[in-house]
Amino acid sequence: MKIKIGAGILVFFALMAVLGPLLIGADPAATSEDGLQGPSAEHWLGTTQTGQDILVQIVYGARVSLGVGVLSALIATVLAVAVGLVGGYVGGAVDEALSVLTNIFLVLPALPLIIVLAGYLPQRGVASVAVVIAVTGWAWGARVLRAQTLSVRRRDYVQAARASGEGPLRIVFYEILPVLLPVIATSFLATVVAAILAEAGLSFLGLADLSTVSWGSMLYFAQNGQALLIGAWWWFIPPGLCIALIGTGLALVNFGIDEIANPRLRTIKAPRKARA
Amino acid sequence: MRFLARRLGFYLLTAWAAITLNFLIPRLMPGDPVELLVARMKGNVDPAAIDAMRRAFGISDASPWRQYLDYLGNLAHGELGRSITFFPTEVSTVIADSLPWTVGLVGVATLISYLIGTSLGVIMAWKRGTWLDGVLPAATFMHAVPYFWVALALVFVFGVTLRWFPVSRAYGLDVMPGLTGEFARSVLYHATLPAITIVLASMADRILGMRNVMVTTLGEDYVVMAEAKGLTSRRVMWAYAARNAILPNITSFALSLGFVVGGSVLTEIVFSYPGIGSMLLKGVENEDFPLMQGIFLVISLAVLVANFLADLAYVVLDPRTRQETE
Amino acid sequence: MNVLEIRGLGVDYLSGSGAVHAVSGVSLDLRRGEILGLAGESGSGKSTLANAVARLLRPPASITSGSVVYRRQDGSAVDVLALGGNELRAFRWKELAVVFQSAMNSLNPVITVGAQIDDVLRVHAPRMSRNERTERSVELLQRVGISADRRRSYPHELSGGMRQRAAIAIALALNPEIIIMDEPTTALDVVVQRDILAEIRALREEYGFAVVFITHDLSLLMEISDRIAIMYAGRVVETGTAKALHRAPRHPYTLGLLRSFPRLRGPREELPGIPGVPPDLRSPPPGCAFHPRCAMAVAECSESLPVLRTEADGEVACLLNDGRGVS
Ligand SMILES: Nc1ncnc2c1ncn2[C@@H]1O[C@H](COP(=O)(O)OP(=O)(O)O)[C@@H](O)[C@H]1O
Ligand code: SF4
Ligand SMILES: [Mg+2]
Numbered sequence: 014m015k016i017k018i019g020a021g022i023l024v025f026f027a028l029m030a031v032l033g034p035l036l037i038g039a040d041p042a043a044t045s046e047d048g049l050q051g052p053s054a055e056h057w058l059g060t061t062q063t064g065q066d067i068l069v070q071i072v073y074g075a076r077v078s079l080g081v082g083v084l085s086a087l088i089a090t091v092l093a094v095a096v097g098l099v100g101g102y103v104g105g106a107v108d109e110a111l112s113v114l115t116n117i118f119l120v121l122p123a124l125p126l127i128i129v130l131a132g133y134l135p136q137r138g139v140a141s142v143a144v145v146i147a148v149t150g151w152a153w154g155a156r157v158l159r160a161q162t163l164s165v166r167r168r169d170y171v172q173a174a175r176a177s178g179e180g181p182l183r184i185v186f187y188e189i190l191p192v193l194l195p196v197i198a199t200s201f202l203a204t205v206v207a208a209i210l211a212e213a214g215l216s217f218l219g220l221a222d223l224s225t226v227s228w229g230s231m232l233y234f235a236q237n238g239q240a241l242l243i244g245a246w247w248w249f250i251p252p253g254l255c256i257a258l259i260g261t262g263l264a265l266v267n268f269g270i271d272e273i274a275n276p277r278l279r280t281i282k283a284p285r286k287a288r289a
Numbered sequence: 290m291r292f293l294a295r296r297l298g299f300y301l302l303t304a305w306a307a308i309t310l311n312f313l314i315p316r317l318m319p320g321d322p323v324e325l326l327v328a329r330m331k332g333n334v335d336p337a338a339i340d341a342m343r344r345a346f347g348i349s350d351a352s353p354w355r356q357y358l359d360y361l362g363n364l365a366h367g368e369l370g371r372s373i374t375f376f377p378t379e380v381s382t383v384i385a386d387s388l389p390w391t392v393g394l395v396g397v398a399t400l401i402s403y404l405i406g407t408s409l410g411v412i413m414a415w416k417r418g419t420w421l422d423g424v425l426p427a428a429t430f431m432h433a434v435p436y437f438w439v440a441l442a443l444v445f446v447f448g449v450t451l452r453w454f455p456v457s458r459a460y461g462l463d464v465m466p467g468l469t470g471e472f473a474r475s476v477l478y479h480a481t482l483p484a485i486t487i488v489l490a491s492m493a494d495r496i497l498g499m500r501n502v503m504v505t506t507l508g509e510d511y512v513v514m515a516e517a518k519g520l521t522s523r524r525v526m527w528a529y530a531a532r533n534a535i536l537p538n539i540t541s542f543a544l545s546l547g548f549v550v551g552g553s554v555l556t557e558i559v560f561s562y563p564g565i566g567s568m569l570l571k572g573v574e575n576e577d578f579p580l581m582q583g584i585f586l587v588i589s590l591a592v593l594v595a596n597f598l599a600d601l602a603y604v605v606l607d608p609r610t611r612q613e614t615e
Numbered sequence: 616m617n618v619l620e621i622r623g624l625g626v627d628y629l630s631g632s633g634a635v636h637a638v639s640g641v642s643l644d645l646r647r648g649e650i651l652g653l654a655g656e657s658g659s660g661k662s663t664l665a666n667a668v669a670r671l672l673r674p675p676a677s678i679t680s681g682s683v684v685y686r687r688q689d690g691s692a693v694d695v696l697a698l699g700g701n702e703l704r705a706f707r708w709k710e711l712a713v714v715f716q717s718a719m720n721s722l723n724p725v726i727t728v729g730a731q732i733d734d735v736l737r738v739h740a741p742r743m744s745r746n747e748r749t750e751r752s753v754e755l756l757q758r759v760g761i762s763a764d765r766r767r768s769y770p771h772e773l774s775g776g777m778r779q780r781a782a783i784a785i786a787l788a789l790n791p792e793i794i795i796m797d798e799p800t801t802a803l804d805v806v807v808q809r810d811i812l813a814e815i816r817a818l819r820e821e822y823g824f825a826v827v828f829i830t831h832d833l834s835l836l837m838e839i840s841d842r843i844a845i846m847y848a849g850r851v852v853e854t855g856t857a858k859a860l861h862r863a864p865r866h867p868y869t870l871g872l873l874r875s876f877p878r879l880r881g882p883r884e885e886l887p888g889i890p891g892v893p894p895d896l897r898s899p900p901p902g903c904a905f906h907p908r909c910a911m912a913v914a915e916c917s918e919s920l921p922v923l924r925t926e927a928d929g930e931v932a933c934l935l936n937d938g939r940g941v942s
Contacts, residue, residue, distance in 0.1 A: 117303045119544060121310075122592050124551025125569065129585045132573040133318035210435055214555050217437050218570055232438065236559070241445045241456075249445070253438030260433015268429070271501070510720035513671055518735050518785075519707030528734070529723050536725075608725060608769040 015272070019265025023202075026259050030079040033072035041065065041073040041226045052247055059247035062238040070226050071251050077227035078256070081143045082209035088147035089208070090201045093154030098193075100155075101162025102185055112159065118152035127211055131220045142221050146211045154200035161196050165189050199267055206260045213256055228252035292610040296600045300593045307589040311582050312360050316353075341371040341579075369586070370579035374571055380583040383568060388587065390459055391564030394480055395553045398487035403542060406492040410499025410538075411531045414507060415522075424496070431493035436552030440486040440559035447482060454482045457561040483560045490556075491549050499538050506534040536607050543599035547592050554588075617686055618792055618825050619645035619668065624681030626663050626672065633897040637663040639849045641681070642923065645793065647688075650819060650826040652840030652857065654833045654872065658893050660849040661829045665795045668827075669713050670695065670703060685710060688792075709739055712786035716798040718778035722770040728756070728781045729766030735788045755784040759814060776807035780814070787818065795827045800835070812839050833872045837861050845869050848894055848904035853940070855929025865931035865940030867911050903934065911935060 045064035052059045058067035100111035130145045131137055165171060166189065174184050209228075215221040216229025219237075223230050235241075235249040323343055351359070363370075369380035413421045448456035460466065460475040506512060507530050515529040554566030561567060565584055572580035604610045626638040638660045645651050653661050666672050668683055683695040685706070698706055715721035723731060732752040736743055743751070753763040759780040761773075770778055779799060786794050796815070800808040816839060819826060830836055836843050837857050844854040845868060853866040864870045874888030891908040894900055900907055906916040913934065921932040926939060933940035 113299070113302065116299065117306045120300075120303055120547060120592060120596055121307060121589055122547035122550045124548075124554060125585050125588045126310075128554070128569060128573055129314065129581050130318070132576070132578070132581050133314060135319055206433060210433075213435055214437065214551070217435075217555065218558065218573070220573060232441070236441065241441060241449050244445075244449065246445060249438070249441050253435060253441070256438070257430055257434040261430045264429045264432055510715050510717065511723045513673075514713065514715060514721045515723070517669055517671055517707055517713045518738075519704040519709065520734060520738055521704070524734065524738070528726070532725055533723070606725065609771050612771070 014269070015265045016269035019262045019269060022258055022262030023266065026075060026079060026255070026262070029072055030075040034076060037069055037072050039066065039069045041070045058251055059245070061234065061248055067231075067247060067251060070231055071228070071255060073226045074228045074231055074252065075255065077139065077225050078209050078212060078229065081139055081146070081212040081227070082205040084140070085143035085147040085150065085208040086201050086204035088144060089151040089204045090154055090197060092147065092151035093158055093200060094197060096151065096155040097158025098162050098185055098189065101159040102166055102181065102189065108159070111155075115152045115155045115159070118149065119156065123149040124211060124214055127215060128218065128220060131215055137221050139222060139225065142212060142215060143208070146208045150204055150207055150211070154197075154204060157196060157200055158193060161193055162189060165192050199270060202263050202266065206263045209256060209259060213252075228255055290611070293600060293604055296597065300597055304590060304593055307586060308361070308364060311586050312357055314582070315578060335376060338371065338373055338376050341377075369583035372572075372580045373577040374575040374580060380579050383580060384565065384583055384587050387563055387565045387568045390562060391553070391557065391566065392591070394483055394557070394562065394564060395487060395550065398484040398553075399491065399546075399549055401484070402488040402492045403495055405488070406495025407499045407535065407538065410496045411503055411526065411534070413496065414500045414503035415526050415530070417504065428493040428496045431489065432497060434490060435555070436486060436490040437555040437559050439490045440483070440556050443482050443486055444559065455479050456482065459563050483556050483562055486556045487549070487553055490552055491545075494545055495542065498541050499534065502537050503530060503534040506530050509533070532606075536603065539599050539603050539606070543596045546595050546599075550588060550592055616647045617644045618647045620684045620686070621668065622682045622684075624664070624667060624683065625679040626660075626667050627677055627679050629675040629677065635896045636899065637676070637849050637896055638667065641849075641851050643844055643851055643854070645825050645827060646842075647792070648819070648823045648825050649841040650816075650828055650839055652836035652843040653827055653829045653846065654831065654836050654843060655846035656893050657831055658896075659846040660896075661846055662797050664846070665713075665797050665827060665829055668695065669711060669795055670698065670707070671713070705739070708735055708791060709789045710791055711793040711795065712789070712791040714779075714782050714786050714794060714796040714799045717802050718782040719770065719775070719802075721782060722778060724770055727767050727769055728773070732756075732785050732788050735785065739789055751788070755787055756781065758787070758818070759784045775803055776811065779803060779811055783811075783815070783818070787822065790822060791824055793825050793827070795829070797829045798831070799828075801830065801832070808835075815839070845872070848899050849896055850904065850932065851923060851930075852905070852933070853929065853931045859928045863942075865926065865929065865942065866933050867909050867935075867941060868905050870941060911941070
């Protein structure tokens with residue numbers, strides 16, 4: 014149930030990002046005379062100070078926000094898989110070194126590092142922002158994957174494959190990686206949300222590409238356009254809500270998976286008789 | 290104590306890594322920061338500033354190794370260079386002025402959030418299957434809400450609309466900083482909304498995390514035995530279940546600190562709170578690389594110290610880590 | 616004189632794929648001061664039965680039928696399954712205490728052993744002073760062979776045997792009438808196991824409590840128990856004095872267990888005396904649940920359910936010989 018609701022939310026936003034702009038057609042940057050209007054039949058979510066339609070911006074923003082999220086999660090996941098699998102499979106000093114590296118990136122505060130790195134970027138395009146976020150966001154996945162690799166490596170069929178002289182690359186790609194796919198998928202999804210949050214933060218600070226519409230940059234303009242002081246709640250609420258909803262969708266999927274793995278977490282009604 | 294020694298070793302290593310990263314970033318990122326700055330300012334930079342910056346980064350014609358050693362030497366003397374934004378103020382002075390605000394705000398807010406969130410998690414696990422489960426969807430939602438958005442919403446509702454709380458600065462323009470009750474009241478009054486932001490945005494993680502660990506712990510034999518012993522529910526819940534569930538929870542709390550600090554940076558910025566987060570933004574906006582980097586370093590070290598404090602708490606709470614032999 | 620009477624008790628675990636009938640129609644008496652052994656392969660419902668009596672079942676377990684009556688020394692009867700709130704709390708530990716299989720898991724790892732005795736006393740004997748409680752803790756620990764200074768030790772600082780002794784000391788704290796021991800020695804090595812069994816017997820002589828001693832190791836039960844009950848697939852299939860059971864077992868399952876001597880370790884392993892594995896308790900075989908594995912089964916065994924029938928010094932549930940079992 015949880016998984017279904019969560020997946021529904023994720024699919025909804027994915028469709029919005031992919032198909033939304035095609036359906037809606039309008040230009041998110043197009044200004045109009047109708048500045049700062051509340052929600053109406055014409056502008057469902059109202060307009061910005063310069064008369065841009067907020068719904069159109071949300072739909073186009075989904076593309077950039079999700080795009081950056083997915084792109085940096087892809088990079089981060091590749092890094093995580095590489096570090097986690099190599100460490101877990103090779104073991105020994107290599108593993109030791111990679112573990113320390115992972116733990117270091119795990120404790121270092123990511124957002125301040127992202128801000129500093131972004132500060133050095135000559136141009137802050139979508140791709141470079143995605144890379145910067147990925148560089149700081151791979152450690153959690155690597156840690157989980159290393160632990161999983163360690164346990165898979167001990168399984169009989171992997172031991173058998175090693176004994177029969179199969180090469181390490183073959184074992185890693187054909188025997189271990191397929192088993193880890195579900196873990197990789199959940200860690201990927203979690204990283205997407207973390208990256209969306211990081212991008213939103215950067216854009217909100219004006220440190221990402223402000224010429225493209227993203228949920229973060231919408232919040233930047235809302236804040237700088239004094240949306241709060243004017244009382245234009247329709248300007249800043251939708252972008253934040255979208256971010257939080259995506260996060261909720263993902264969390265629901267992950268919790269659902271956890272509950273399948275650990276039935277105790279389920280919120281079934283307890284027959285009171287059995288408990289004092 | 291072996292446990293603490295090992296953790297301490299790791300933090301020292303991490304501190305070294307942060308310091309070295311700080312050294313590498315300007316060299317690895319595209320462009321020479323000094324030239325970048327000069328170009329962007331179209332040459333309108335005080336030559337003294339350029340010189341100070343080169344020194345702070347240890348950028349010179351010497352070998353990279355030599356530069357690294359110079360950089361470490363400067364750091365050892367607490368020298369982080371001069372801020373461009375606040376030239377000729379030392380970066381260390383800028384940080385020293387702003388850090389107390391952040392430590393006060395984020396420290397207190399995080400503590401409150403931890404205490405409330407963890408207690409709620411305990412109670413929700415204990416009362417599983419009652420109306421309290423209704424909190425779960427809300428917590429799941431809050432867990433993904435960006436800090437700065439919570440901040441904006443609070444400003445909108447309690448600052449602009451209801452006018453209950455001030456929405457910027459750390460204390461009123463009309464009070465003199467000093468050890469007076471008036472100043473203290475003004476500081477608390479101004480810190481309310483930022484603190485609530487951090488508490489709200491970080492609490493959901495604590496609730497959900499503690500609930501999960503607690504639910505698992507409730508199935509442990511020692512909890513069943515505590516119940517069999519006829520202890521009061523309160524004692525079973527807190528002294529047996531929660532007391533054990535808190536241990537893994539401390540570890541995940543420590544790991545989440547970096548995230549909380551990141552969110553707090555954004556929160557400070559929304560409220561123009563004069564802490565280190567606002568300074569970081571100023572640094573980035575003004576291409577004030579020495580300030581940026583100094584702040585990153587200080588934030589990193591602060592997170593490491595907080596992690597070490599969490600480890601200390603762990604040692605106090607878990608007798609197994611106090612064993613001499615392993 | 617019975618101290619505990621279980622009648623027609625049934626316990627199900629509700630699960631998505633149907634209810635697991637872990638305990639069905641169990642009737643069993645515990646006499647004052649006796650050691651009653653409860654044996655059966657892993658998964659036969661021993662722990663579920665014990666937990667039902669101790670009121671420790673949790674969801675998804677639920678009691679579907681039956682009653683449990685506790686008889687006080689003065690003859691008054693207590694309906695154990697109906698106890699709630701403070702009454703239940705008072706019943707727990709004062710009247711009935713439990714020793715779990717693994718003391719490593721049943722002792723709170725972050726509290727000292729002394730404090731774990733102390734909190735029982737604090738709740739149930741509020742009039743004892745702090746010093747009296749400390750004295751009592753020391754006395755109890757010493758009684759089970761643990762030195763007084765170990766009071767301040769944490770569970771991880773004790774050896775496996777010592778931890779189990781400490782768990783027994785905690786169980787003794789309020790002089791209960793009944794102690795349920797669920798595989799208390801399974802996790803220990805043989806020498807330590809012997810010591811602890813001897814200790815339990817000596818303590819029983821001294822304090823006079825009754826013991827329900829659960830294990831899947833029948834040889835061990837033969838040594839320690841006065842009477843033994845054998846469980847199979849959630850039902851009691853035979854009861855009798857240890858001697859009688861050893862000399863002349865009536866149920867083919869008991870016979871098989873005896874042939875599997877000396878040791879029946881490990882879960883769901885095939886026993887040398889009995890082919891096959893225990894049935895799925897979601898849908899136990901019709902008739903006698905043991906018939907698929909029973910070498911002596913007759914046609915009727917898969918049709919009618921044998922009921923527990925009283926014989927000289929024992930009971931048996933087997934259709935052979937007009938319900939008298941193997942003879
Ligand atoms: N929490 C549970 N949920 C579902 N089934 C359970 C649970 N606990 C035990 N069972 C089932 O109940 C049966 C009896 O278990 P148990 O009482 O632990 O047996 P024993 O103590 O004799 O080994 C087994 O088939 C077991 O699988
Ligand atoms: S009733 Fe039949 S199947 Fe069951 S034990 Fe007796 S002989 Fe065997
Ligand atoms: Mg058992």
